[in-house]
Amino acid sequence: MATWSAPGKLFLFGEHAVVYGKPGIAMAIRPRVYVTVRKSSHAHHARSLYIEQCFKEMGVRGSVYINSQIPSSSGLGSSGAVTVATLAAINEEFNIGKTIHEIANLAFKIEKKVQKGRASPTDTSVSTYGGMFLILNGERKRLAPQNYQFVIGNSQISHSTSRMVERVAQFKEGDPSICNPIIDAIGGLSYQALQHIHDPIRLGELMDINHALLEALGVGHPALSRLVLACRQTGAYGAKITGAGGGGCMVALAPKNLKGRVAGAIEVFDGRAIITSLDCEGLRREEEG
Amino acid sequence: MATWSAPGKLFLFGEHAVVYGKPGIAMAIRPRVYVTVRKSSHAHHARSLYIEQCFKEMGVRGSVYINSQIPSSSGLGSSGAVTVATLAAINEEFNIGKTIHEIANLAFKIEKKVQKGRASPTDTSVSTYGGMFLILNGERKRLAPQNYQFVIGNSQISHSTSRMVERVAQFKEGDPSICNPIIDAIGGLSYQALQHIHDPIRLGELMDINHALLEALGVGHPALSRLVLACRQTGAYGAKITGAGGGGCMVALAPKNLKGRVAGAIEVFDGRAIITSLDCEGLRREEEG
Numbered sequence: 146m147a148t149w150s151a152p153g154k155l156f157l158f159g160e161h162a163v164v165y166g167k168p169g170i171a172m173a174i175r176p177r178v179y180v181t182v183r184k185s186s187h188a189h190h191a192r193s194l195y196i197e198q199c200f201k202e203m204g205v206r207g208s209v210y211i212n213s214q215i216p217s218s219s220g221l222g223s224s225g226a227v228t229v230a231t232l233a234a235i236n237e238e239f240n241i242g243k244t245i246h247e248i249a250n251l252a253f254k255i256e257k258k259v260q261k262g263r264a265s266p267t268d269t270s271v272s273t274y275g276g277m278f279l280i281l282n283g284e285r286k287r288l289a290p291q292n293y294q295f296v297i298g299n300s301q302i303s304h305s306t307s308r309m310v311e312r313v314a315q316f317k318e319g320d321p322s323i324c325n326p327i328i329d330a331i332g333g334l335s336y337q338a339l340q341h342i343h344d345p346i347r348l349g350e351l352m353d354i355n356h357a358l359l360e361a362l363g364v365g366h367p368a369l370s371r372l373v374l375a376c377r378q379t380g381a382y383g384a385k386i387t388g389a390g391g392g393g394c395m396v397a398l399a400p401k402n403l404k405g406r407v408a409g410a411i412e413v414f415d416g417r418a419i420i421t422s423l424d425c426e427g428l429r430r431e432e433e434g
Numbered sequence: 435m436a437t438w439s440a441p442g443k444l445f446l447f448g449e450h451a452v453v454y455g456k457p458g459i460a461m462a463i464r465p466r467v468y469v470t471v472r473k474s475s476h477a478h479h480a481r482s483l484y485i486e487q488c489f490k491e492m493g494v495r496g497s498v499y500i501n502s503q504i505p506s507s508s509g510l511g512s513s514g515a516v517t518v519a520t521l522a523a524i525n526e527e528f529n530i531g532k533t534i535h536e537i538a539n540l541a542f543k544i545e546k547k548v549q550k551g552r553a554s555p556t557d558t559s560v561s562t563y564g565g566m567f568l569i570l571n572g573e574r575k576r577l578a579p580q581n582y583q584f585v586i587g588n589s590q591i592s593h594s595t596s597r598m599v600e601r602v603a604q605f606k607e608g609d610p611s612i613c614n615p616i617i618d619a620i621g622g623l624s625y626q627a628l629q630h631i632h633d634p635i636r637l638g639e640l641m642d643i644n645h646a647l648l649e650a651l652g653v654g655h656p657a658l659s660r661l662v663l664a665c666r667q668t669g670a671y672g673a674k675i676t677g678a679g680g681g682g683c684m685v686a687l688a689p690k691n692l693k694g695r696v697a698g699a700i701e702v703f704d705g706r707a708i709i710t711s712l713d714c715e716g717l718r719r720e721e722e723g
Contacts, residue, residue, distance in 0.1 A: 327616075
């Protein structure tokens, strides 16, 4: 029996724009996903496509137990975290001997297959390596870790990442004179954020601008707008949609002493609040308890 | 005794961007301002700077009575409308013989003097000529009139046009890589709006995008965001800040049968609603009653 865990991921800047070669900033966050794998020749109960693919790619059969604290389909990288943790647990349990990099690459391959080409390598690499990254053209550059307090608001509005990516693609094709400069502005934002990564007030302002630009891209949702407004009103430095939008989550950067208030504001407006921070650890072997 | 009236003005697209050579769409709207001027050699009661300047520029003295249905300092062109109507009433009462064009130019000169260079000719020309215009580099091109229903929401949050214009100027200077593409996107929007001026659904979508881009420029206000969200939720085709932002008004384009609901939504969120439409008449001589 082997148990591995991996963190969720959060887009701080640049979601959607990264699809078009602009920079973005993403990071690993608590909560984590825990996956336990056990050798077994008769694992026949229904499992997700991701899990099936993990066993298939590793060429073994076994049973799996998942304890995920990341809400699924919320833009927090739940499927990427499950995939890398499952591969790592299979790797140990069956003594396959893959490196961490091979696991990251294989996880991305599986995500791409299951999501029919729409996946980005961001989710799986952030969950594998932990920490904070600049994302540019599919490459990642590690950034110095920041001790910030984030409050995530899950609107609990279901959304489809691929549908949102498609919506932006259609906007770009139909109205390039409007859409292209919006994407350029988001790119400019990520570079500014890099230069002010130690300044929460400035980062908050940039998050607010990024939020408005995501709304301009057409991936907003009234429930997310209300959560964002409520977070700003209770003293967050800034707040924005995180992930694909159209539902799912928003994130606020909050002063440490106000994280409770910001979380309260989210709950008042029917969101589920998660207080979180950067997780510098990526894939981690868990001791058997 | 002479009484003249002039309409207010509404920016439908492109406020702030017009300052930087991008196109905008503005129109004359009800409510109107009514100004009565009477010959009098002893007019000594306190009057606004605009009125003082009107008499000074026309070289006469008289008394004036103003009946304005346009809320002042709300971005609806109240000062421009008062100025052109006052000049026209003085012109008649004192038989000065200026043409309507001369009055428009003089009104702009007065606005520029009182507002210390910050005025644009849009307000005074829209109030003088009535109708709908494409504004580009200070020039205006008349557009075919549209029979649309607009609902204005006055947030009653006081704001300063010059401070908002200054804020955008600072943003542009400090973060050109973010601000310039936002202004470009707004320019693209106005051109798109021109091409779809007969399609309220498309115009509404473009208004929503323009609103998000104004928020990205930093001229939003939580009270305006709430009014805009409320209007969309009650079935408006689209809604946006109108004018300088940071307070003042928003405008929704509404299906005719829903204008009451949209107005109700505005009032629920502490705004003052004005149901209005295009006013094709500019300066108008009123019969004495």
